[in-house]
Amino acid sequence: MLAASSPISKWRPIIPALIDYFTELCLRLYSHDLPVVTGTNTGTDASNIVDLTGLLNYSSGDTNFYDGVYARLVGTDDVSSGDSRVTRGGWTVTGTLVVDPDFSTTPVSGDLYTLSKHPPKLLDDAINRLLRNTYQESFFPLSLHIVANDNNDMESSGLDGDYAKTNAAIAAETTIVHNGAQSMKVTDDGSGGGYANVGSIGIPENKQLYAAVMGYVTSGDSMTFRAIDVTGSNATIEDATTDEPSWMELVYPFTTPSDCEQIDFRFIADSASDVIYG
Template sequence: MATMLVMLEDLAERLYRESHWPVTGTATSGTTTTLVDTAGLVYSSGDANQFDRKYAYIEFSTGESSRVTEGGYAGGTGTLTLSPAVTDIGTEKYIITDQHIDVLKNAINRIQRNLFLETFYPLSLHIMGNDANDMEPSTTATDYGGTATRALESTIIFNGAQSLKVTAGAANEYASAGAISVNEGETYYAAVMCSVNSGDDADFFIYDVTNATTINNATTDEVAWMELIVPFTVPSGCEEISTRMASVANGDITYWENFQVWSSGRRVYPLPSWITRPEQLLDVRSFAQGTGGPGDNDYRSNETRSRPLSYGFESVDRRGTSPLHIWVDNTSARPFIYALRPLDELSADTSNSVAESDFIVRFAEKLVREPDKASETMALLRAIHFQRVTTELPNRIGVSMR
């Protein structure tokens, strides 16, 4: 995976190598107003005006941009004089451009957010804020409420890039998906993936908010990822439930992914907010339960392949948080959508893109070189995703395209 900085350097080389040299390099010394590179910038016959008014981007931990002053190149010493002043330059890498670095960053991010990659996402009657059912958003630790300490975990994961880490500061502290409105007497299923630190315990329980009592639960003490699947019928008088992911003892640490609530039979489900066009939805699949584990309502994961479900588009409202809704015929098996998900913008120079960096840089170069043809460039980019004949199969399972 390439970082924003790596792509910036590549893009700058493509755009400006015929304008000046070097385009990128590493400073050997400097001050707040000078950049010295005795390896790349030294040229005894260099014209003092060679780099006039060009932009210099210094790759500090948070990058800083400046400009070369008029007549500010001293080829004999490999020095550029800069204005305005930046943080004291030592041996940082730099990029010299004809345009402000933000022009390049904006081009890269415009391509990034219009790239779509295949993903699985838990189909659910209740979608968390920021679509955090899969625990992938950077806001997941705050999207889920509760009494426990909540944090993102990037090394202990089931799918994707991260999970929700729940640490108990007292017995039975939990993370919660918040209040969910339900219908009295109706039967639902709630499910989540869970792993625990060795010796710790987890409890996934459905809480009757109206009557302040637990309806049903699932437990596990397994380090291996287990599916916790809780069937429950809404009690008399209950109007709201809450799903709670608890670490049982003080100090216990548990990890959670892929939360969802659904029911069997035909139901209408909201799709996550990042699905804004029907073409993004490739399939709806169900995962049957594996063999039972040692806890209550816990099941071993990845023991069966998925099966296709019947589905169709039910409604659309572009003004809503979830613009698209689908109907799905399902059973007690966990339902997932298989869809094209747009990539997030790169918020920092060190942010990574999972997309092919050469692909991003080529399209970003076209945007910068031909700003008057931006609409055609973006239309071509989107056509690659939504008018192609075939789709790559996902890594997790085999999928038959509908």
């Protein structure tokens, strides 16, 4: 959650699911050949795709137009129902594509379908080859500072004791999560300004850095992500704030003060009883 790095570093981005890459590739490859490349299935039969609201429902169409076209069906949970092919004359022109073999999992209304002229496995392999050779910028931690119990990822069974706290309660949260399995929930004890902190980190003076954290607050509350100069009596170096009930990135550059030897980061619930997540 709490980290800092040199200006050339970058936090890790959110990576799209494979189906997102697959669908985008199909749209770019086949939109000029196929009137329909992707859409929402409303059927529940493993032997066909049903889309009554799109261009598959075209009474003057050629029933053989989609012969042999590959079809992939993916649920809203990003779990694939399998791949198949449209049969000869399999377009009913009233919104249904008949496929063979049946999809491996019975479809449900709301599943995403994507059509392609190449085998889906071939497209998957091409996407994987590209991704394996696409390198994101690396994130380098400020130091070898490790939170108690090696709990930098918030995924131990409990967080109270792994992070320090002042006028606040700390708990693991599993429903409001930016990525991973858990986040940290900080609840002010009623005094206002309660916080969790990561602990003192050694750092050279006059060093240009940036700090970043993802934060979420309960509606009506607010939070501050603060870098402090431990050596200089916990003076504030830099702040970032949010009052949005959604995940927001709080990021800022900062320079360590002269004579600074240690810094710390505070995750602050600004007002009495505020609840924040990170």
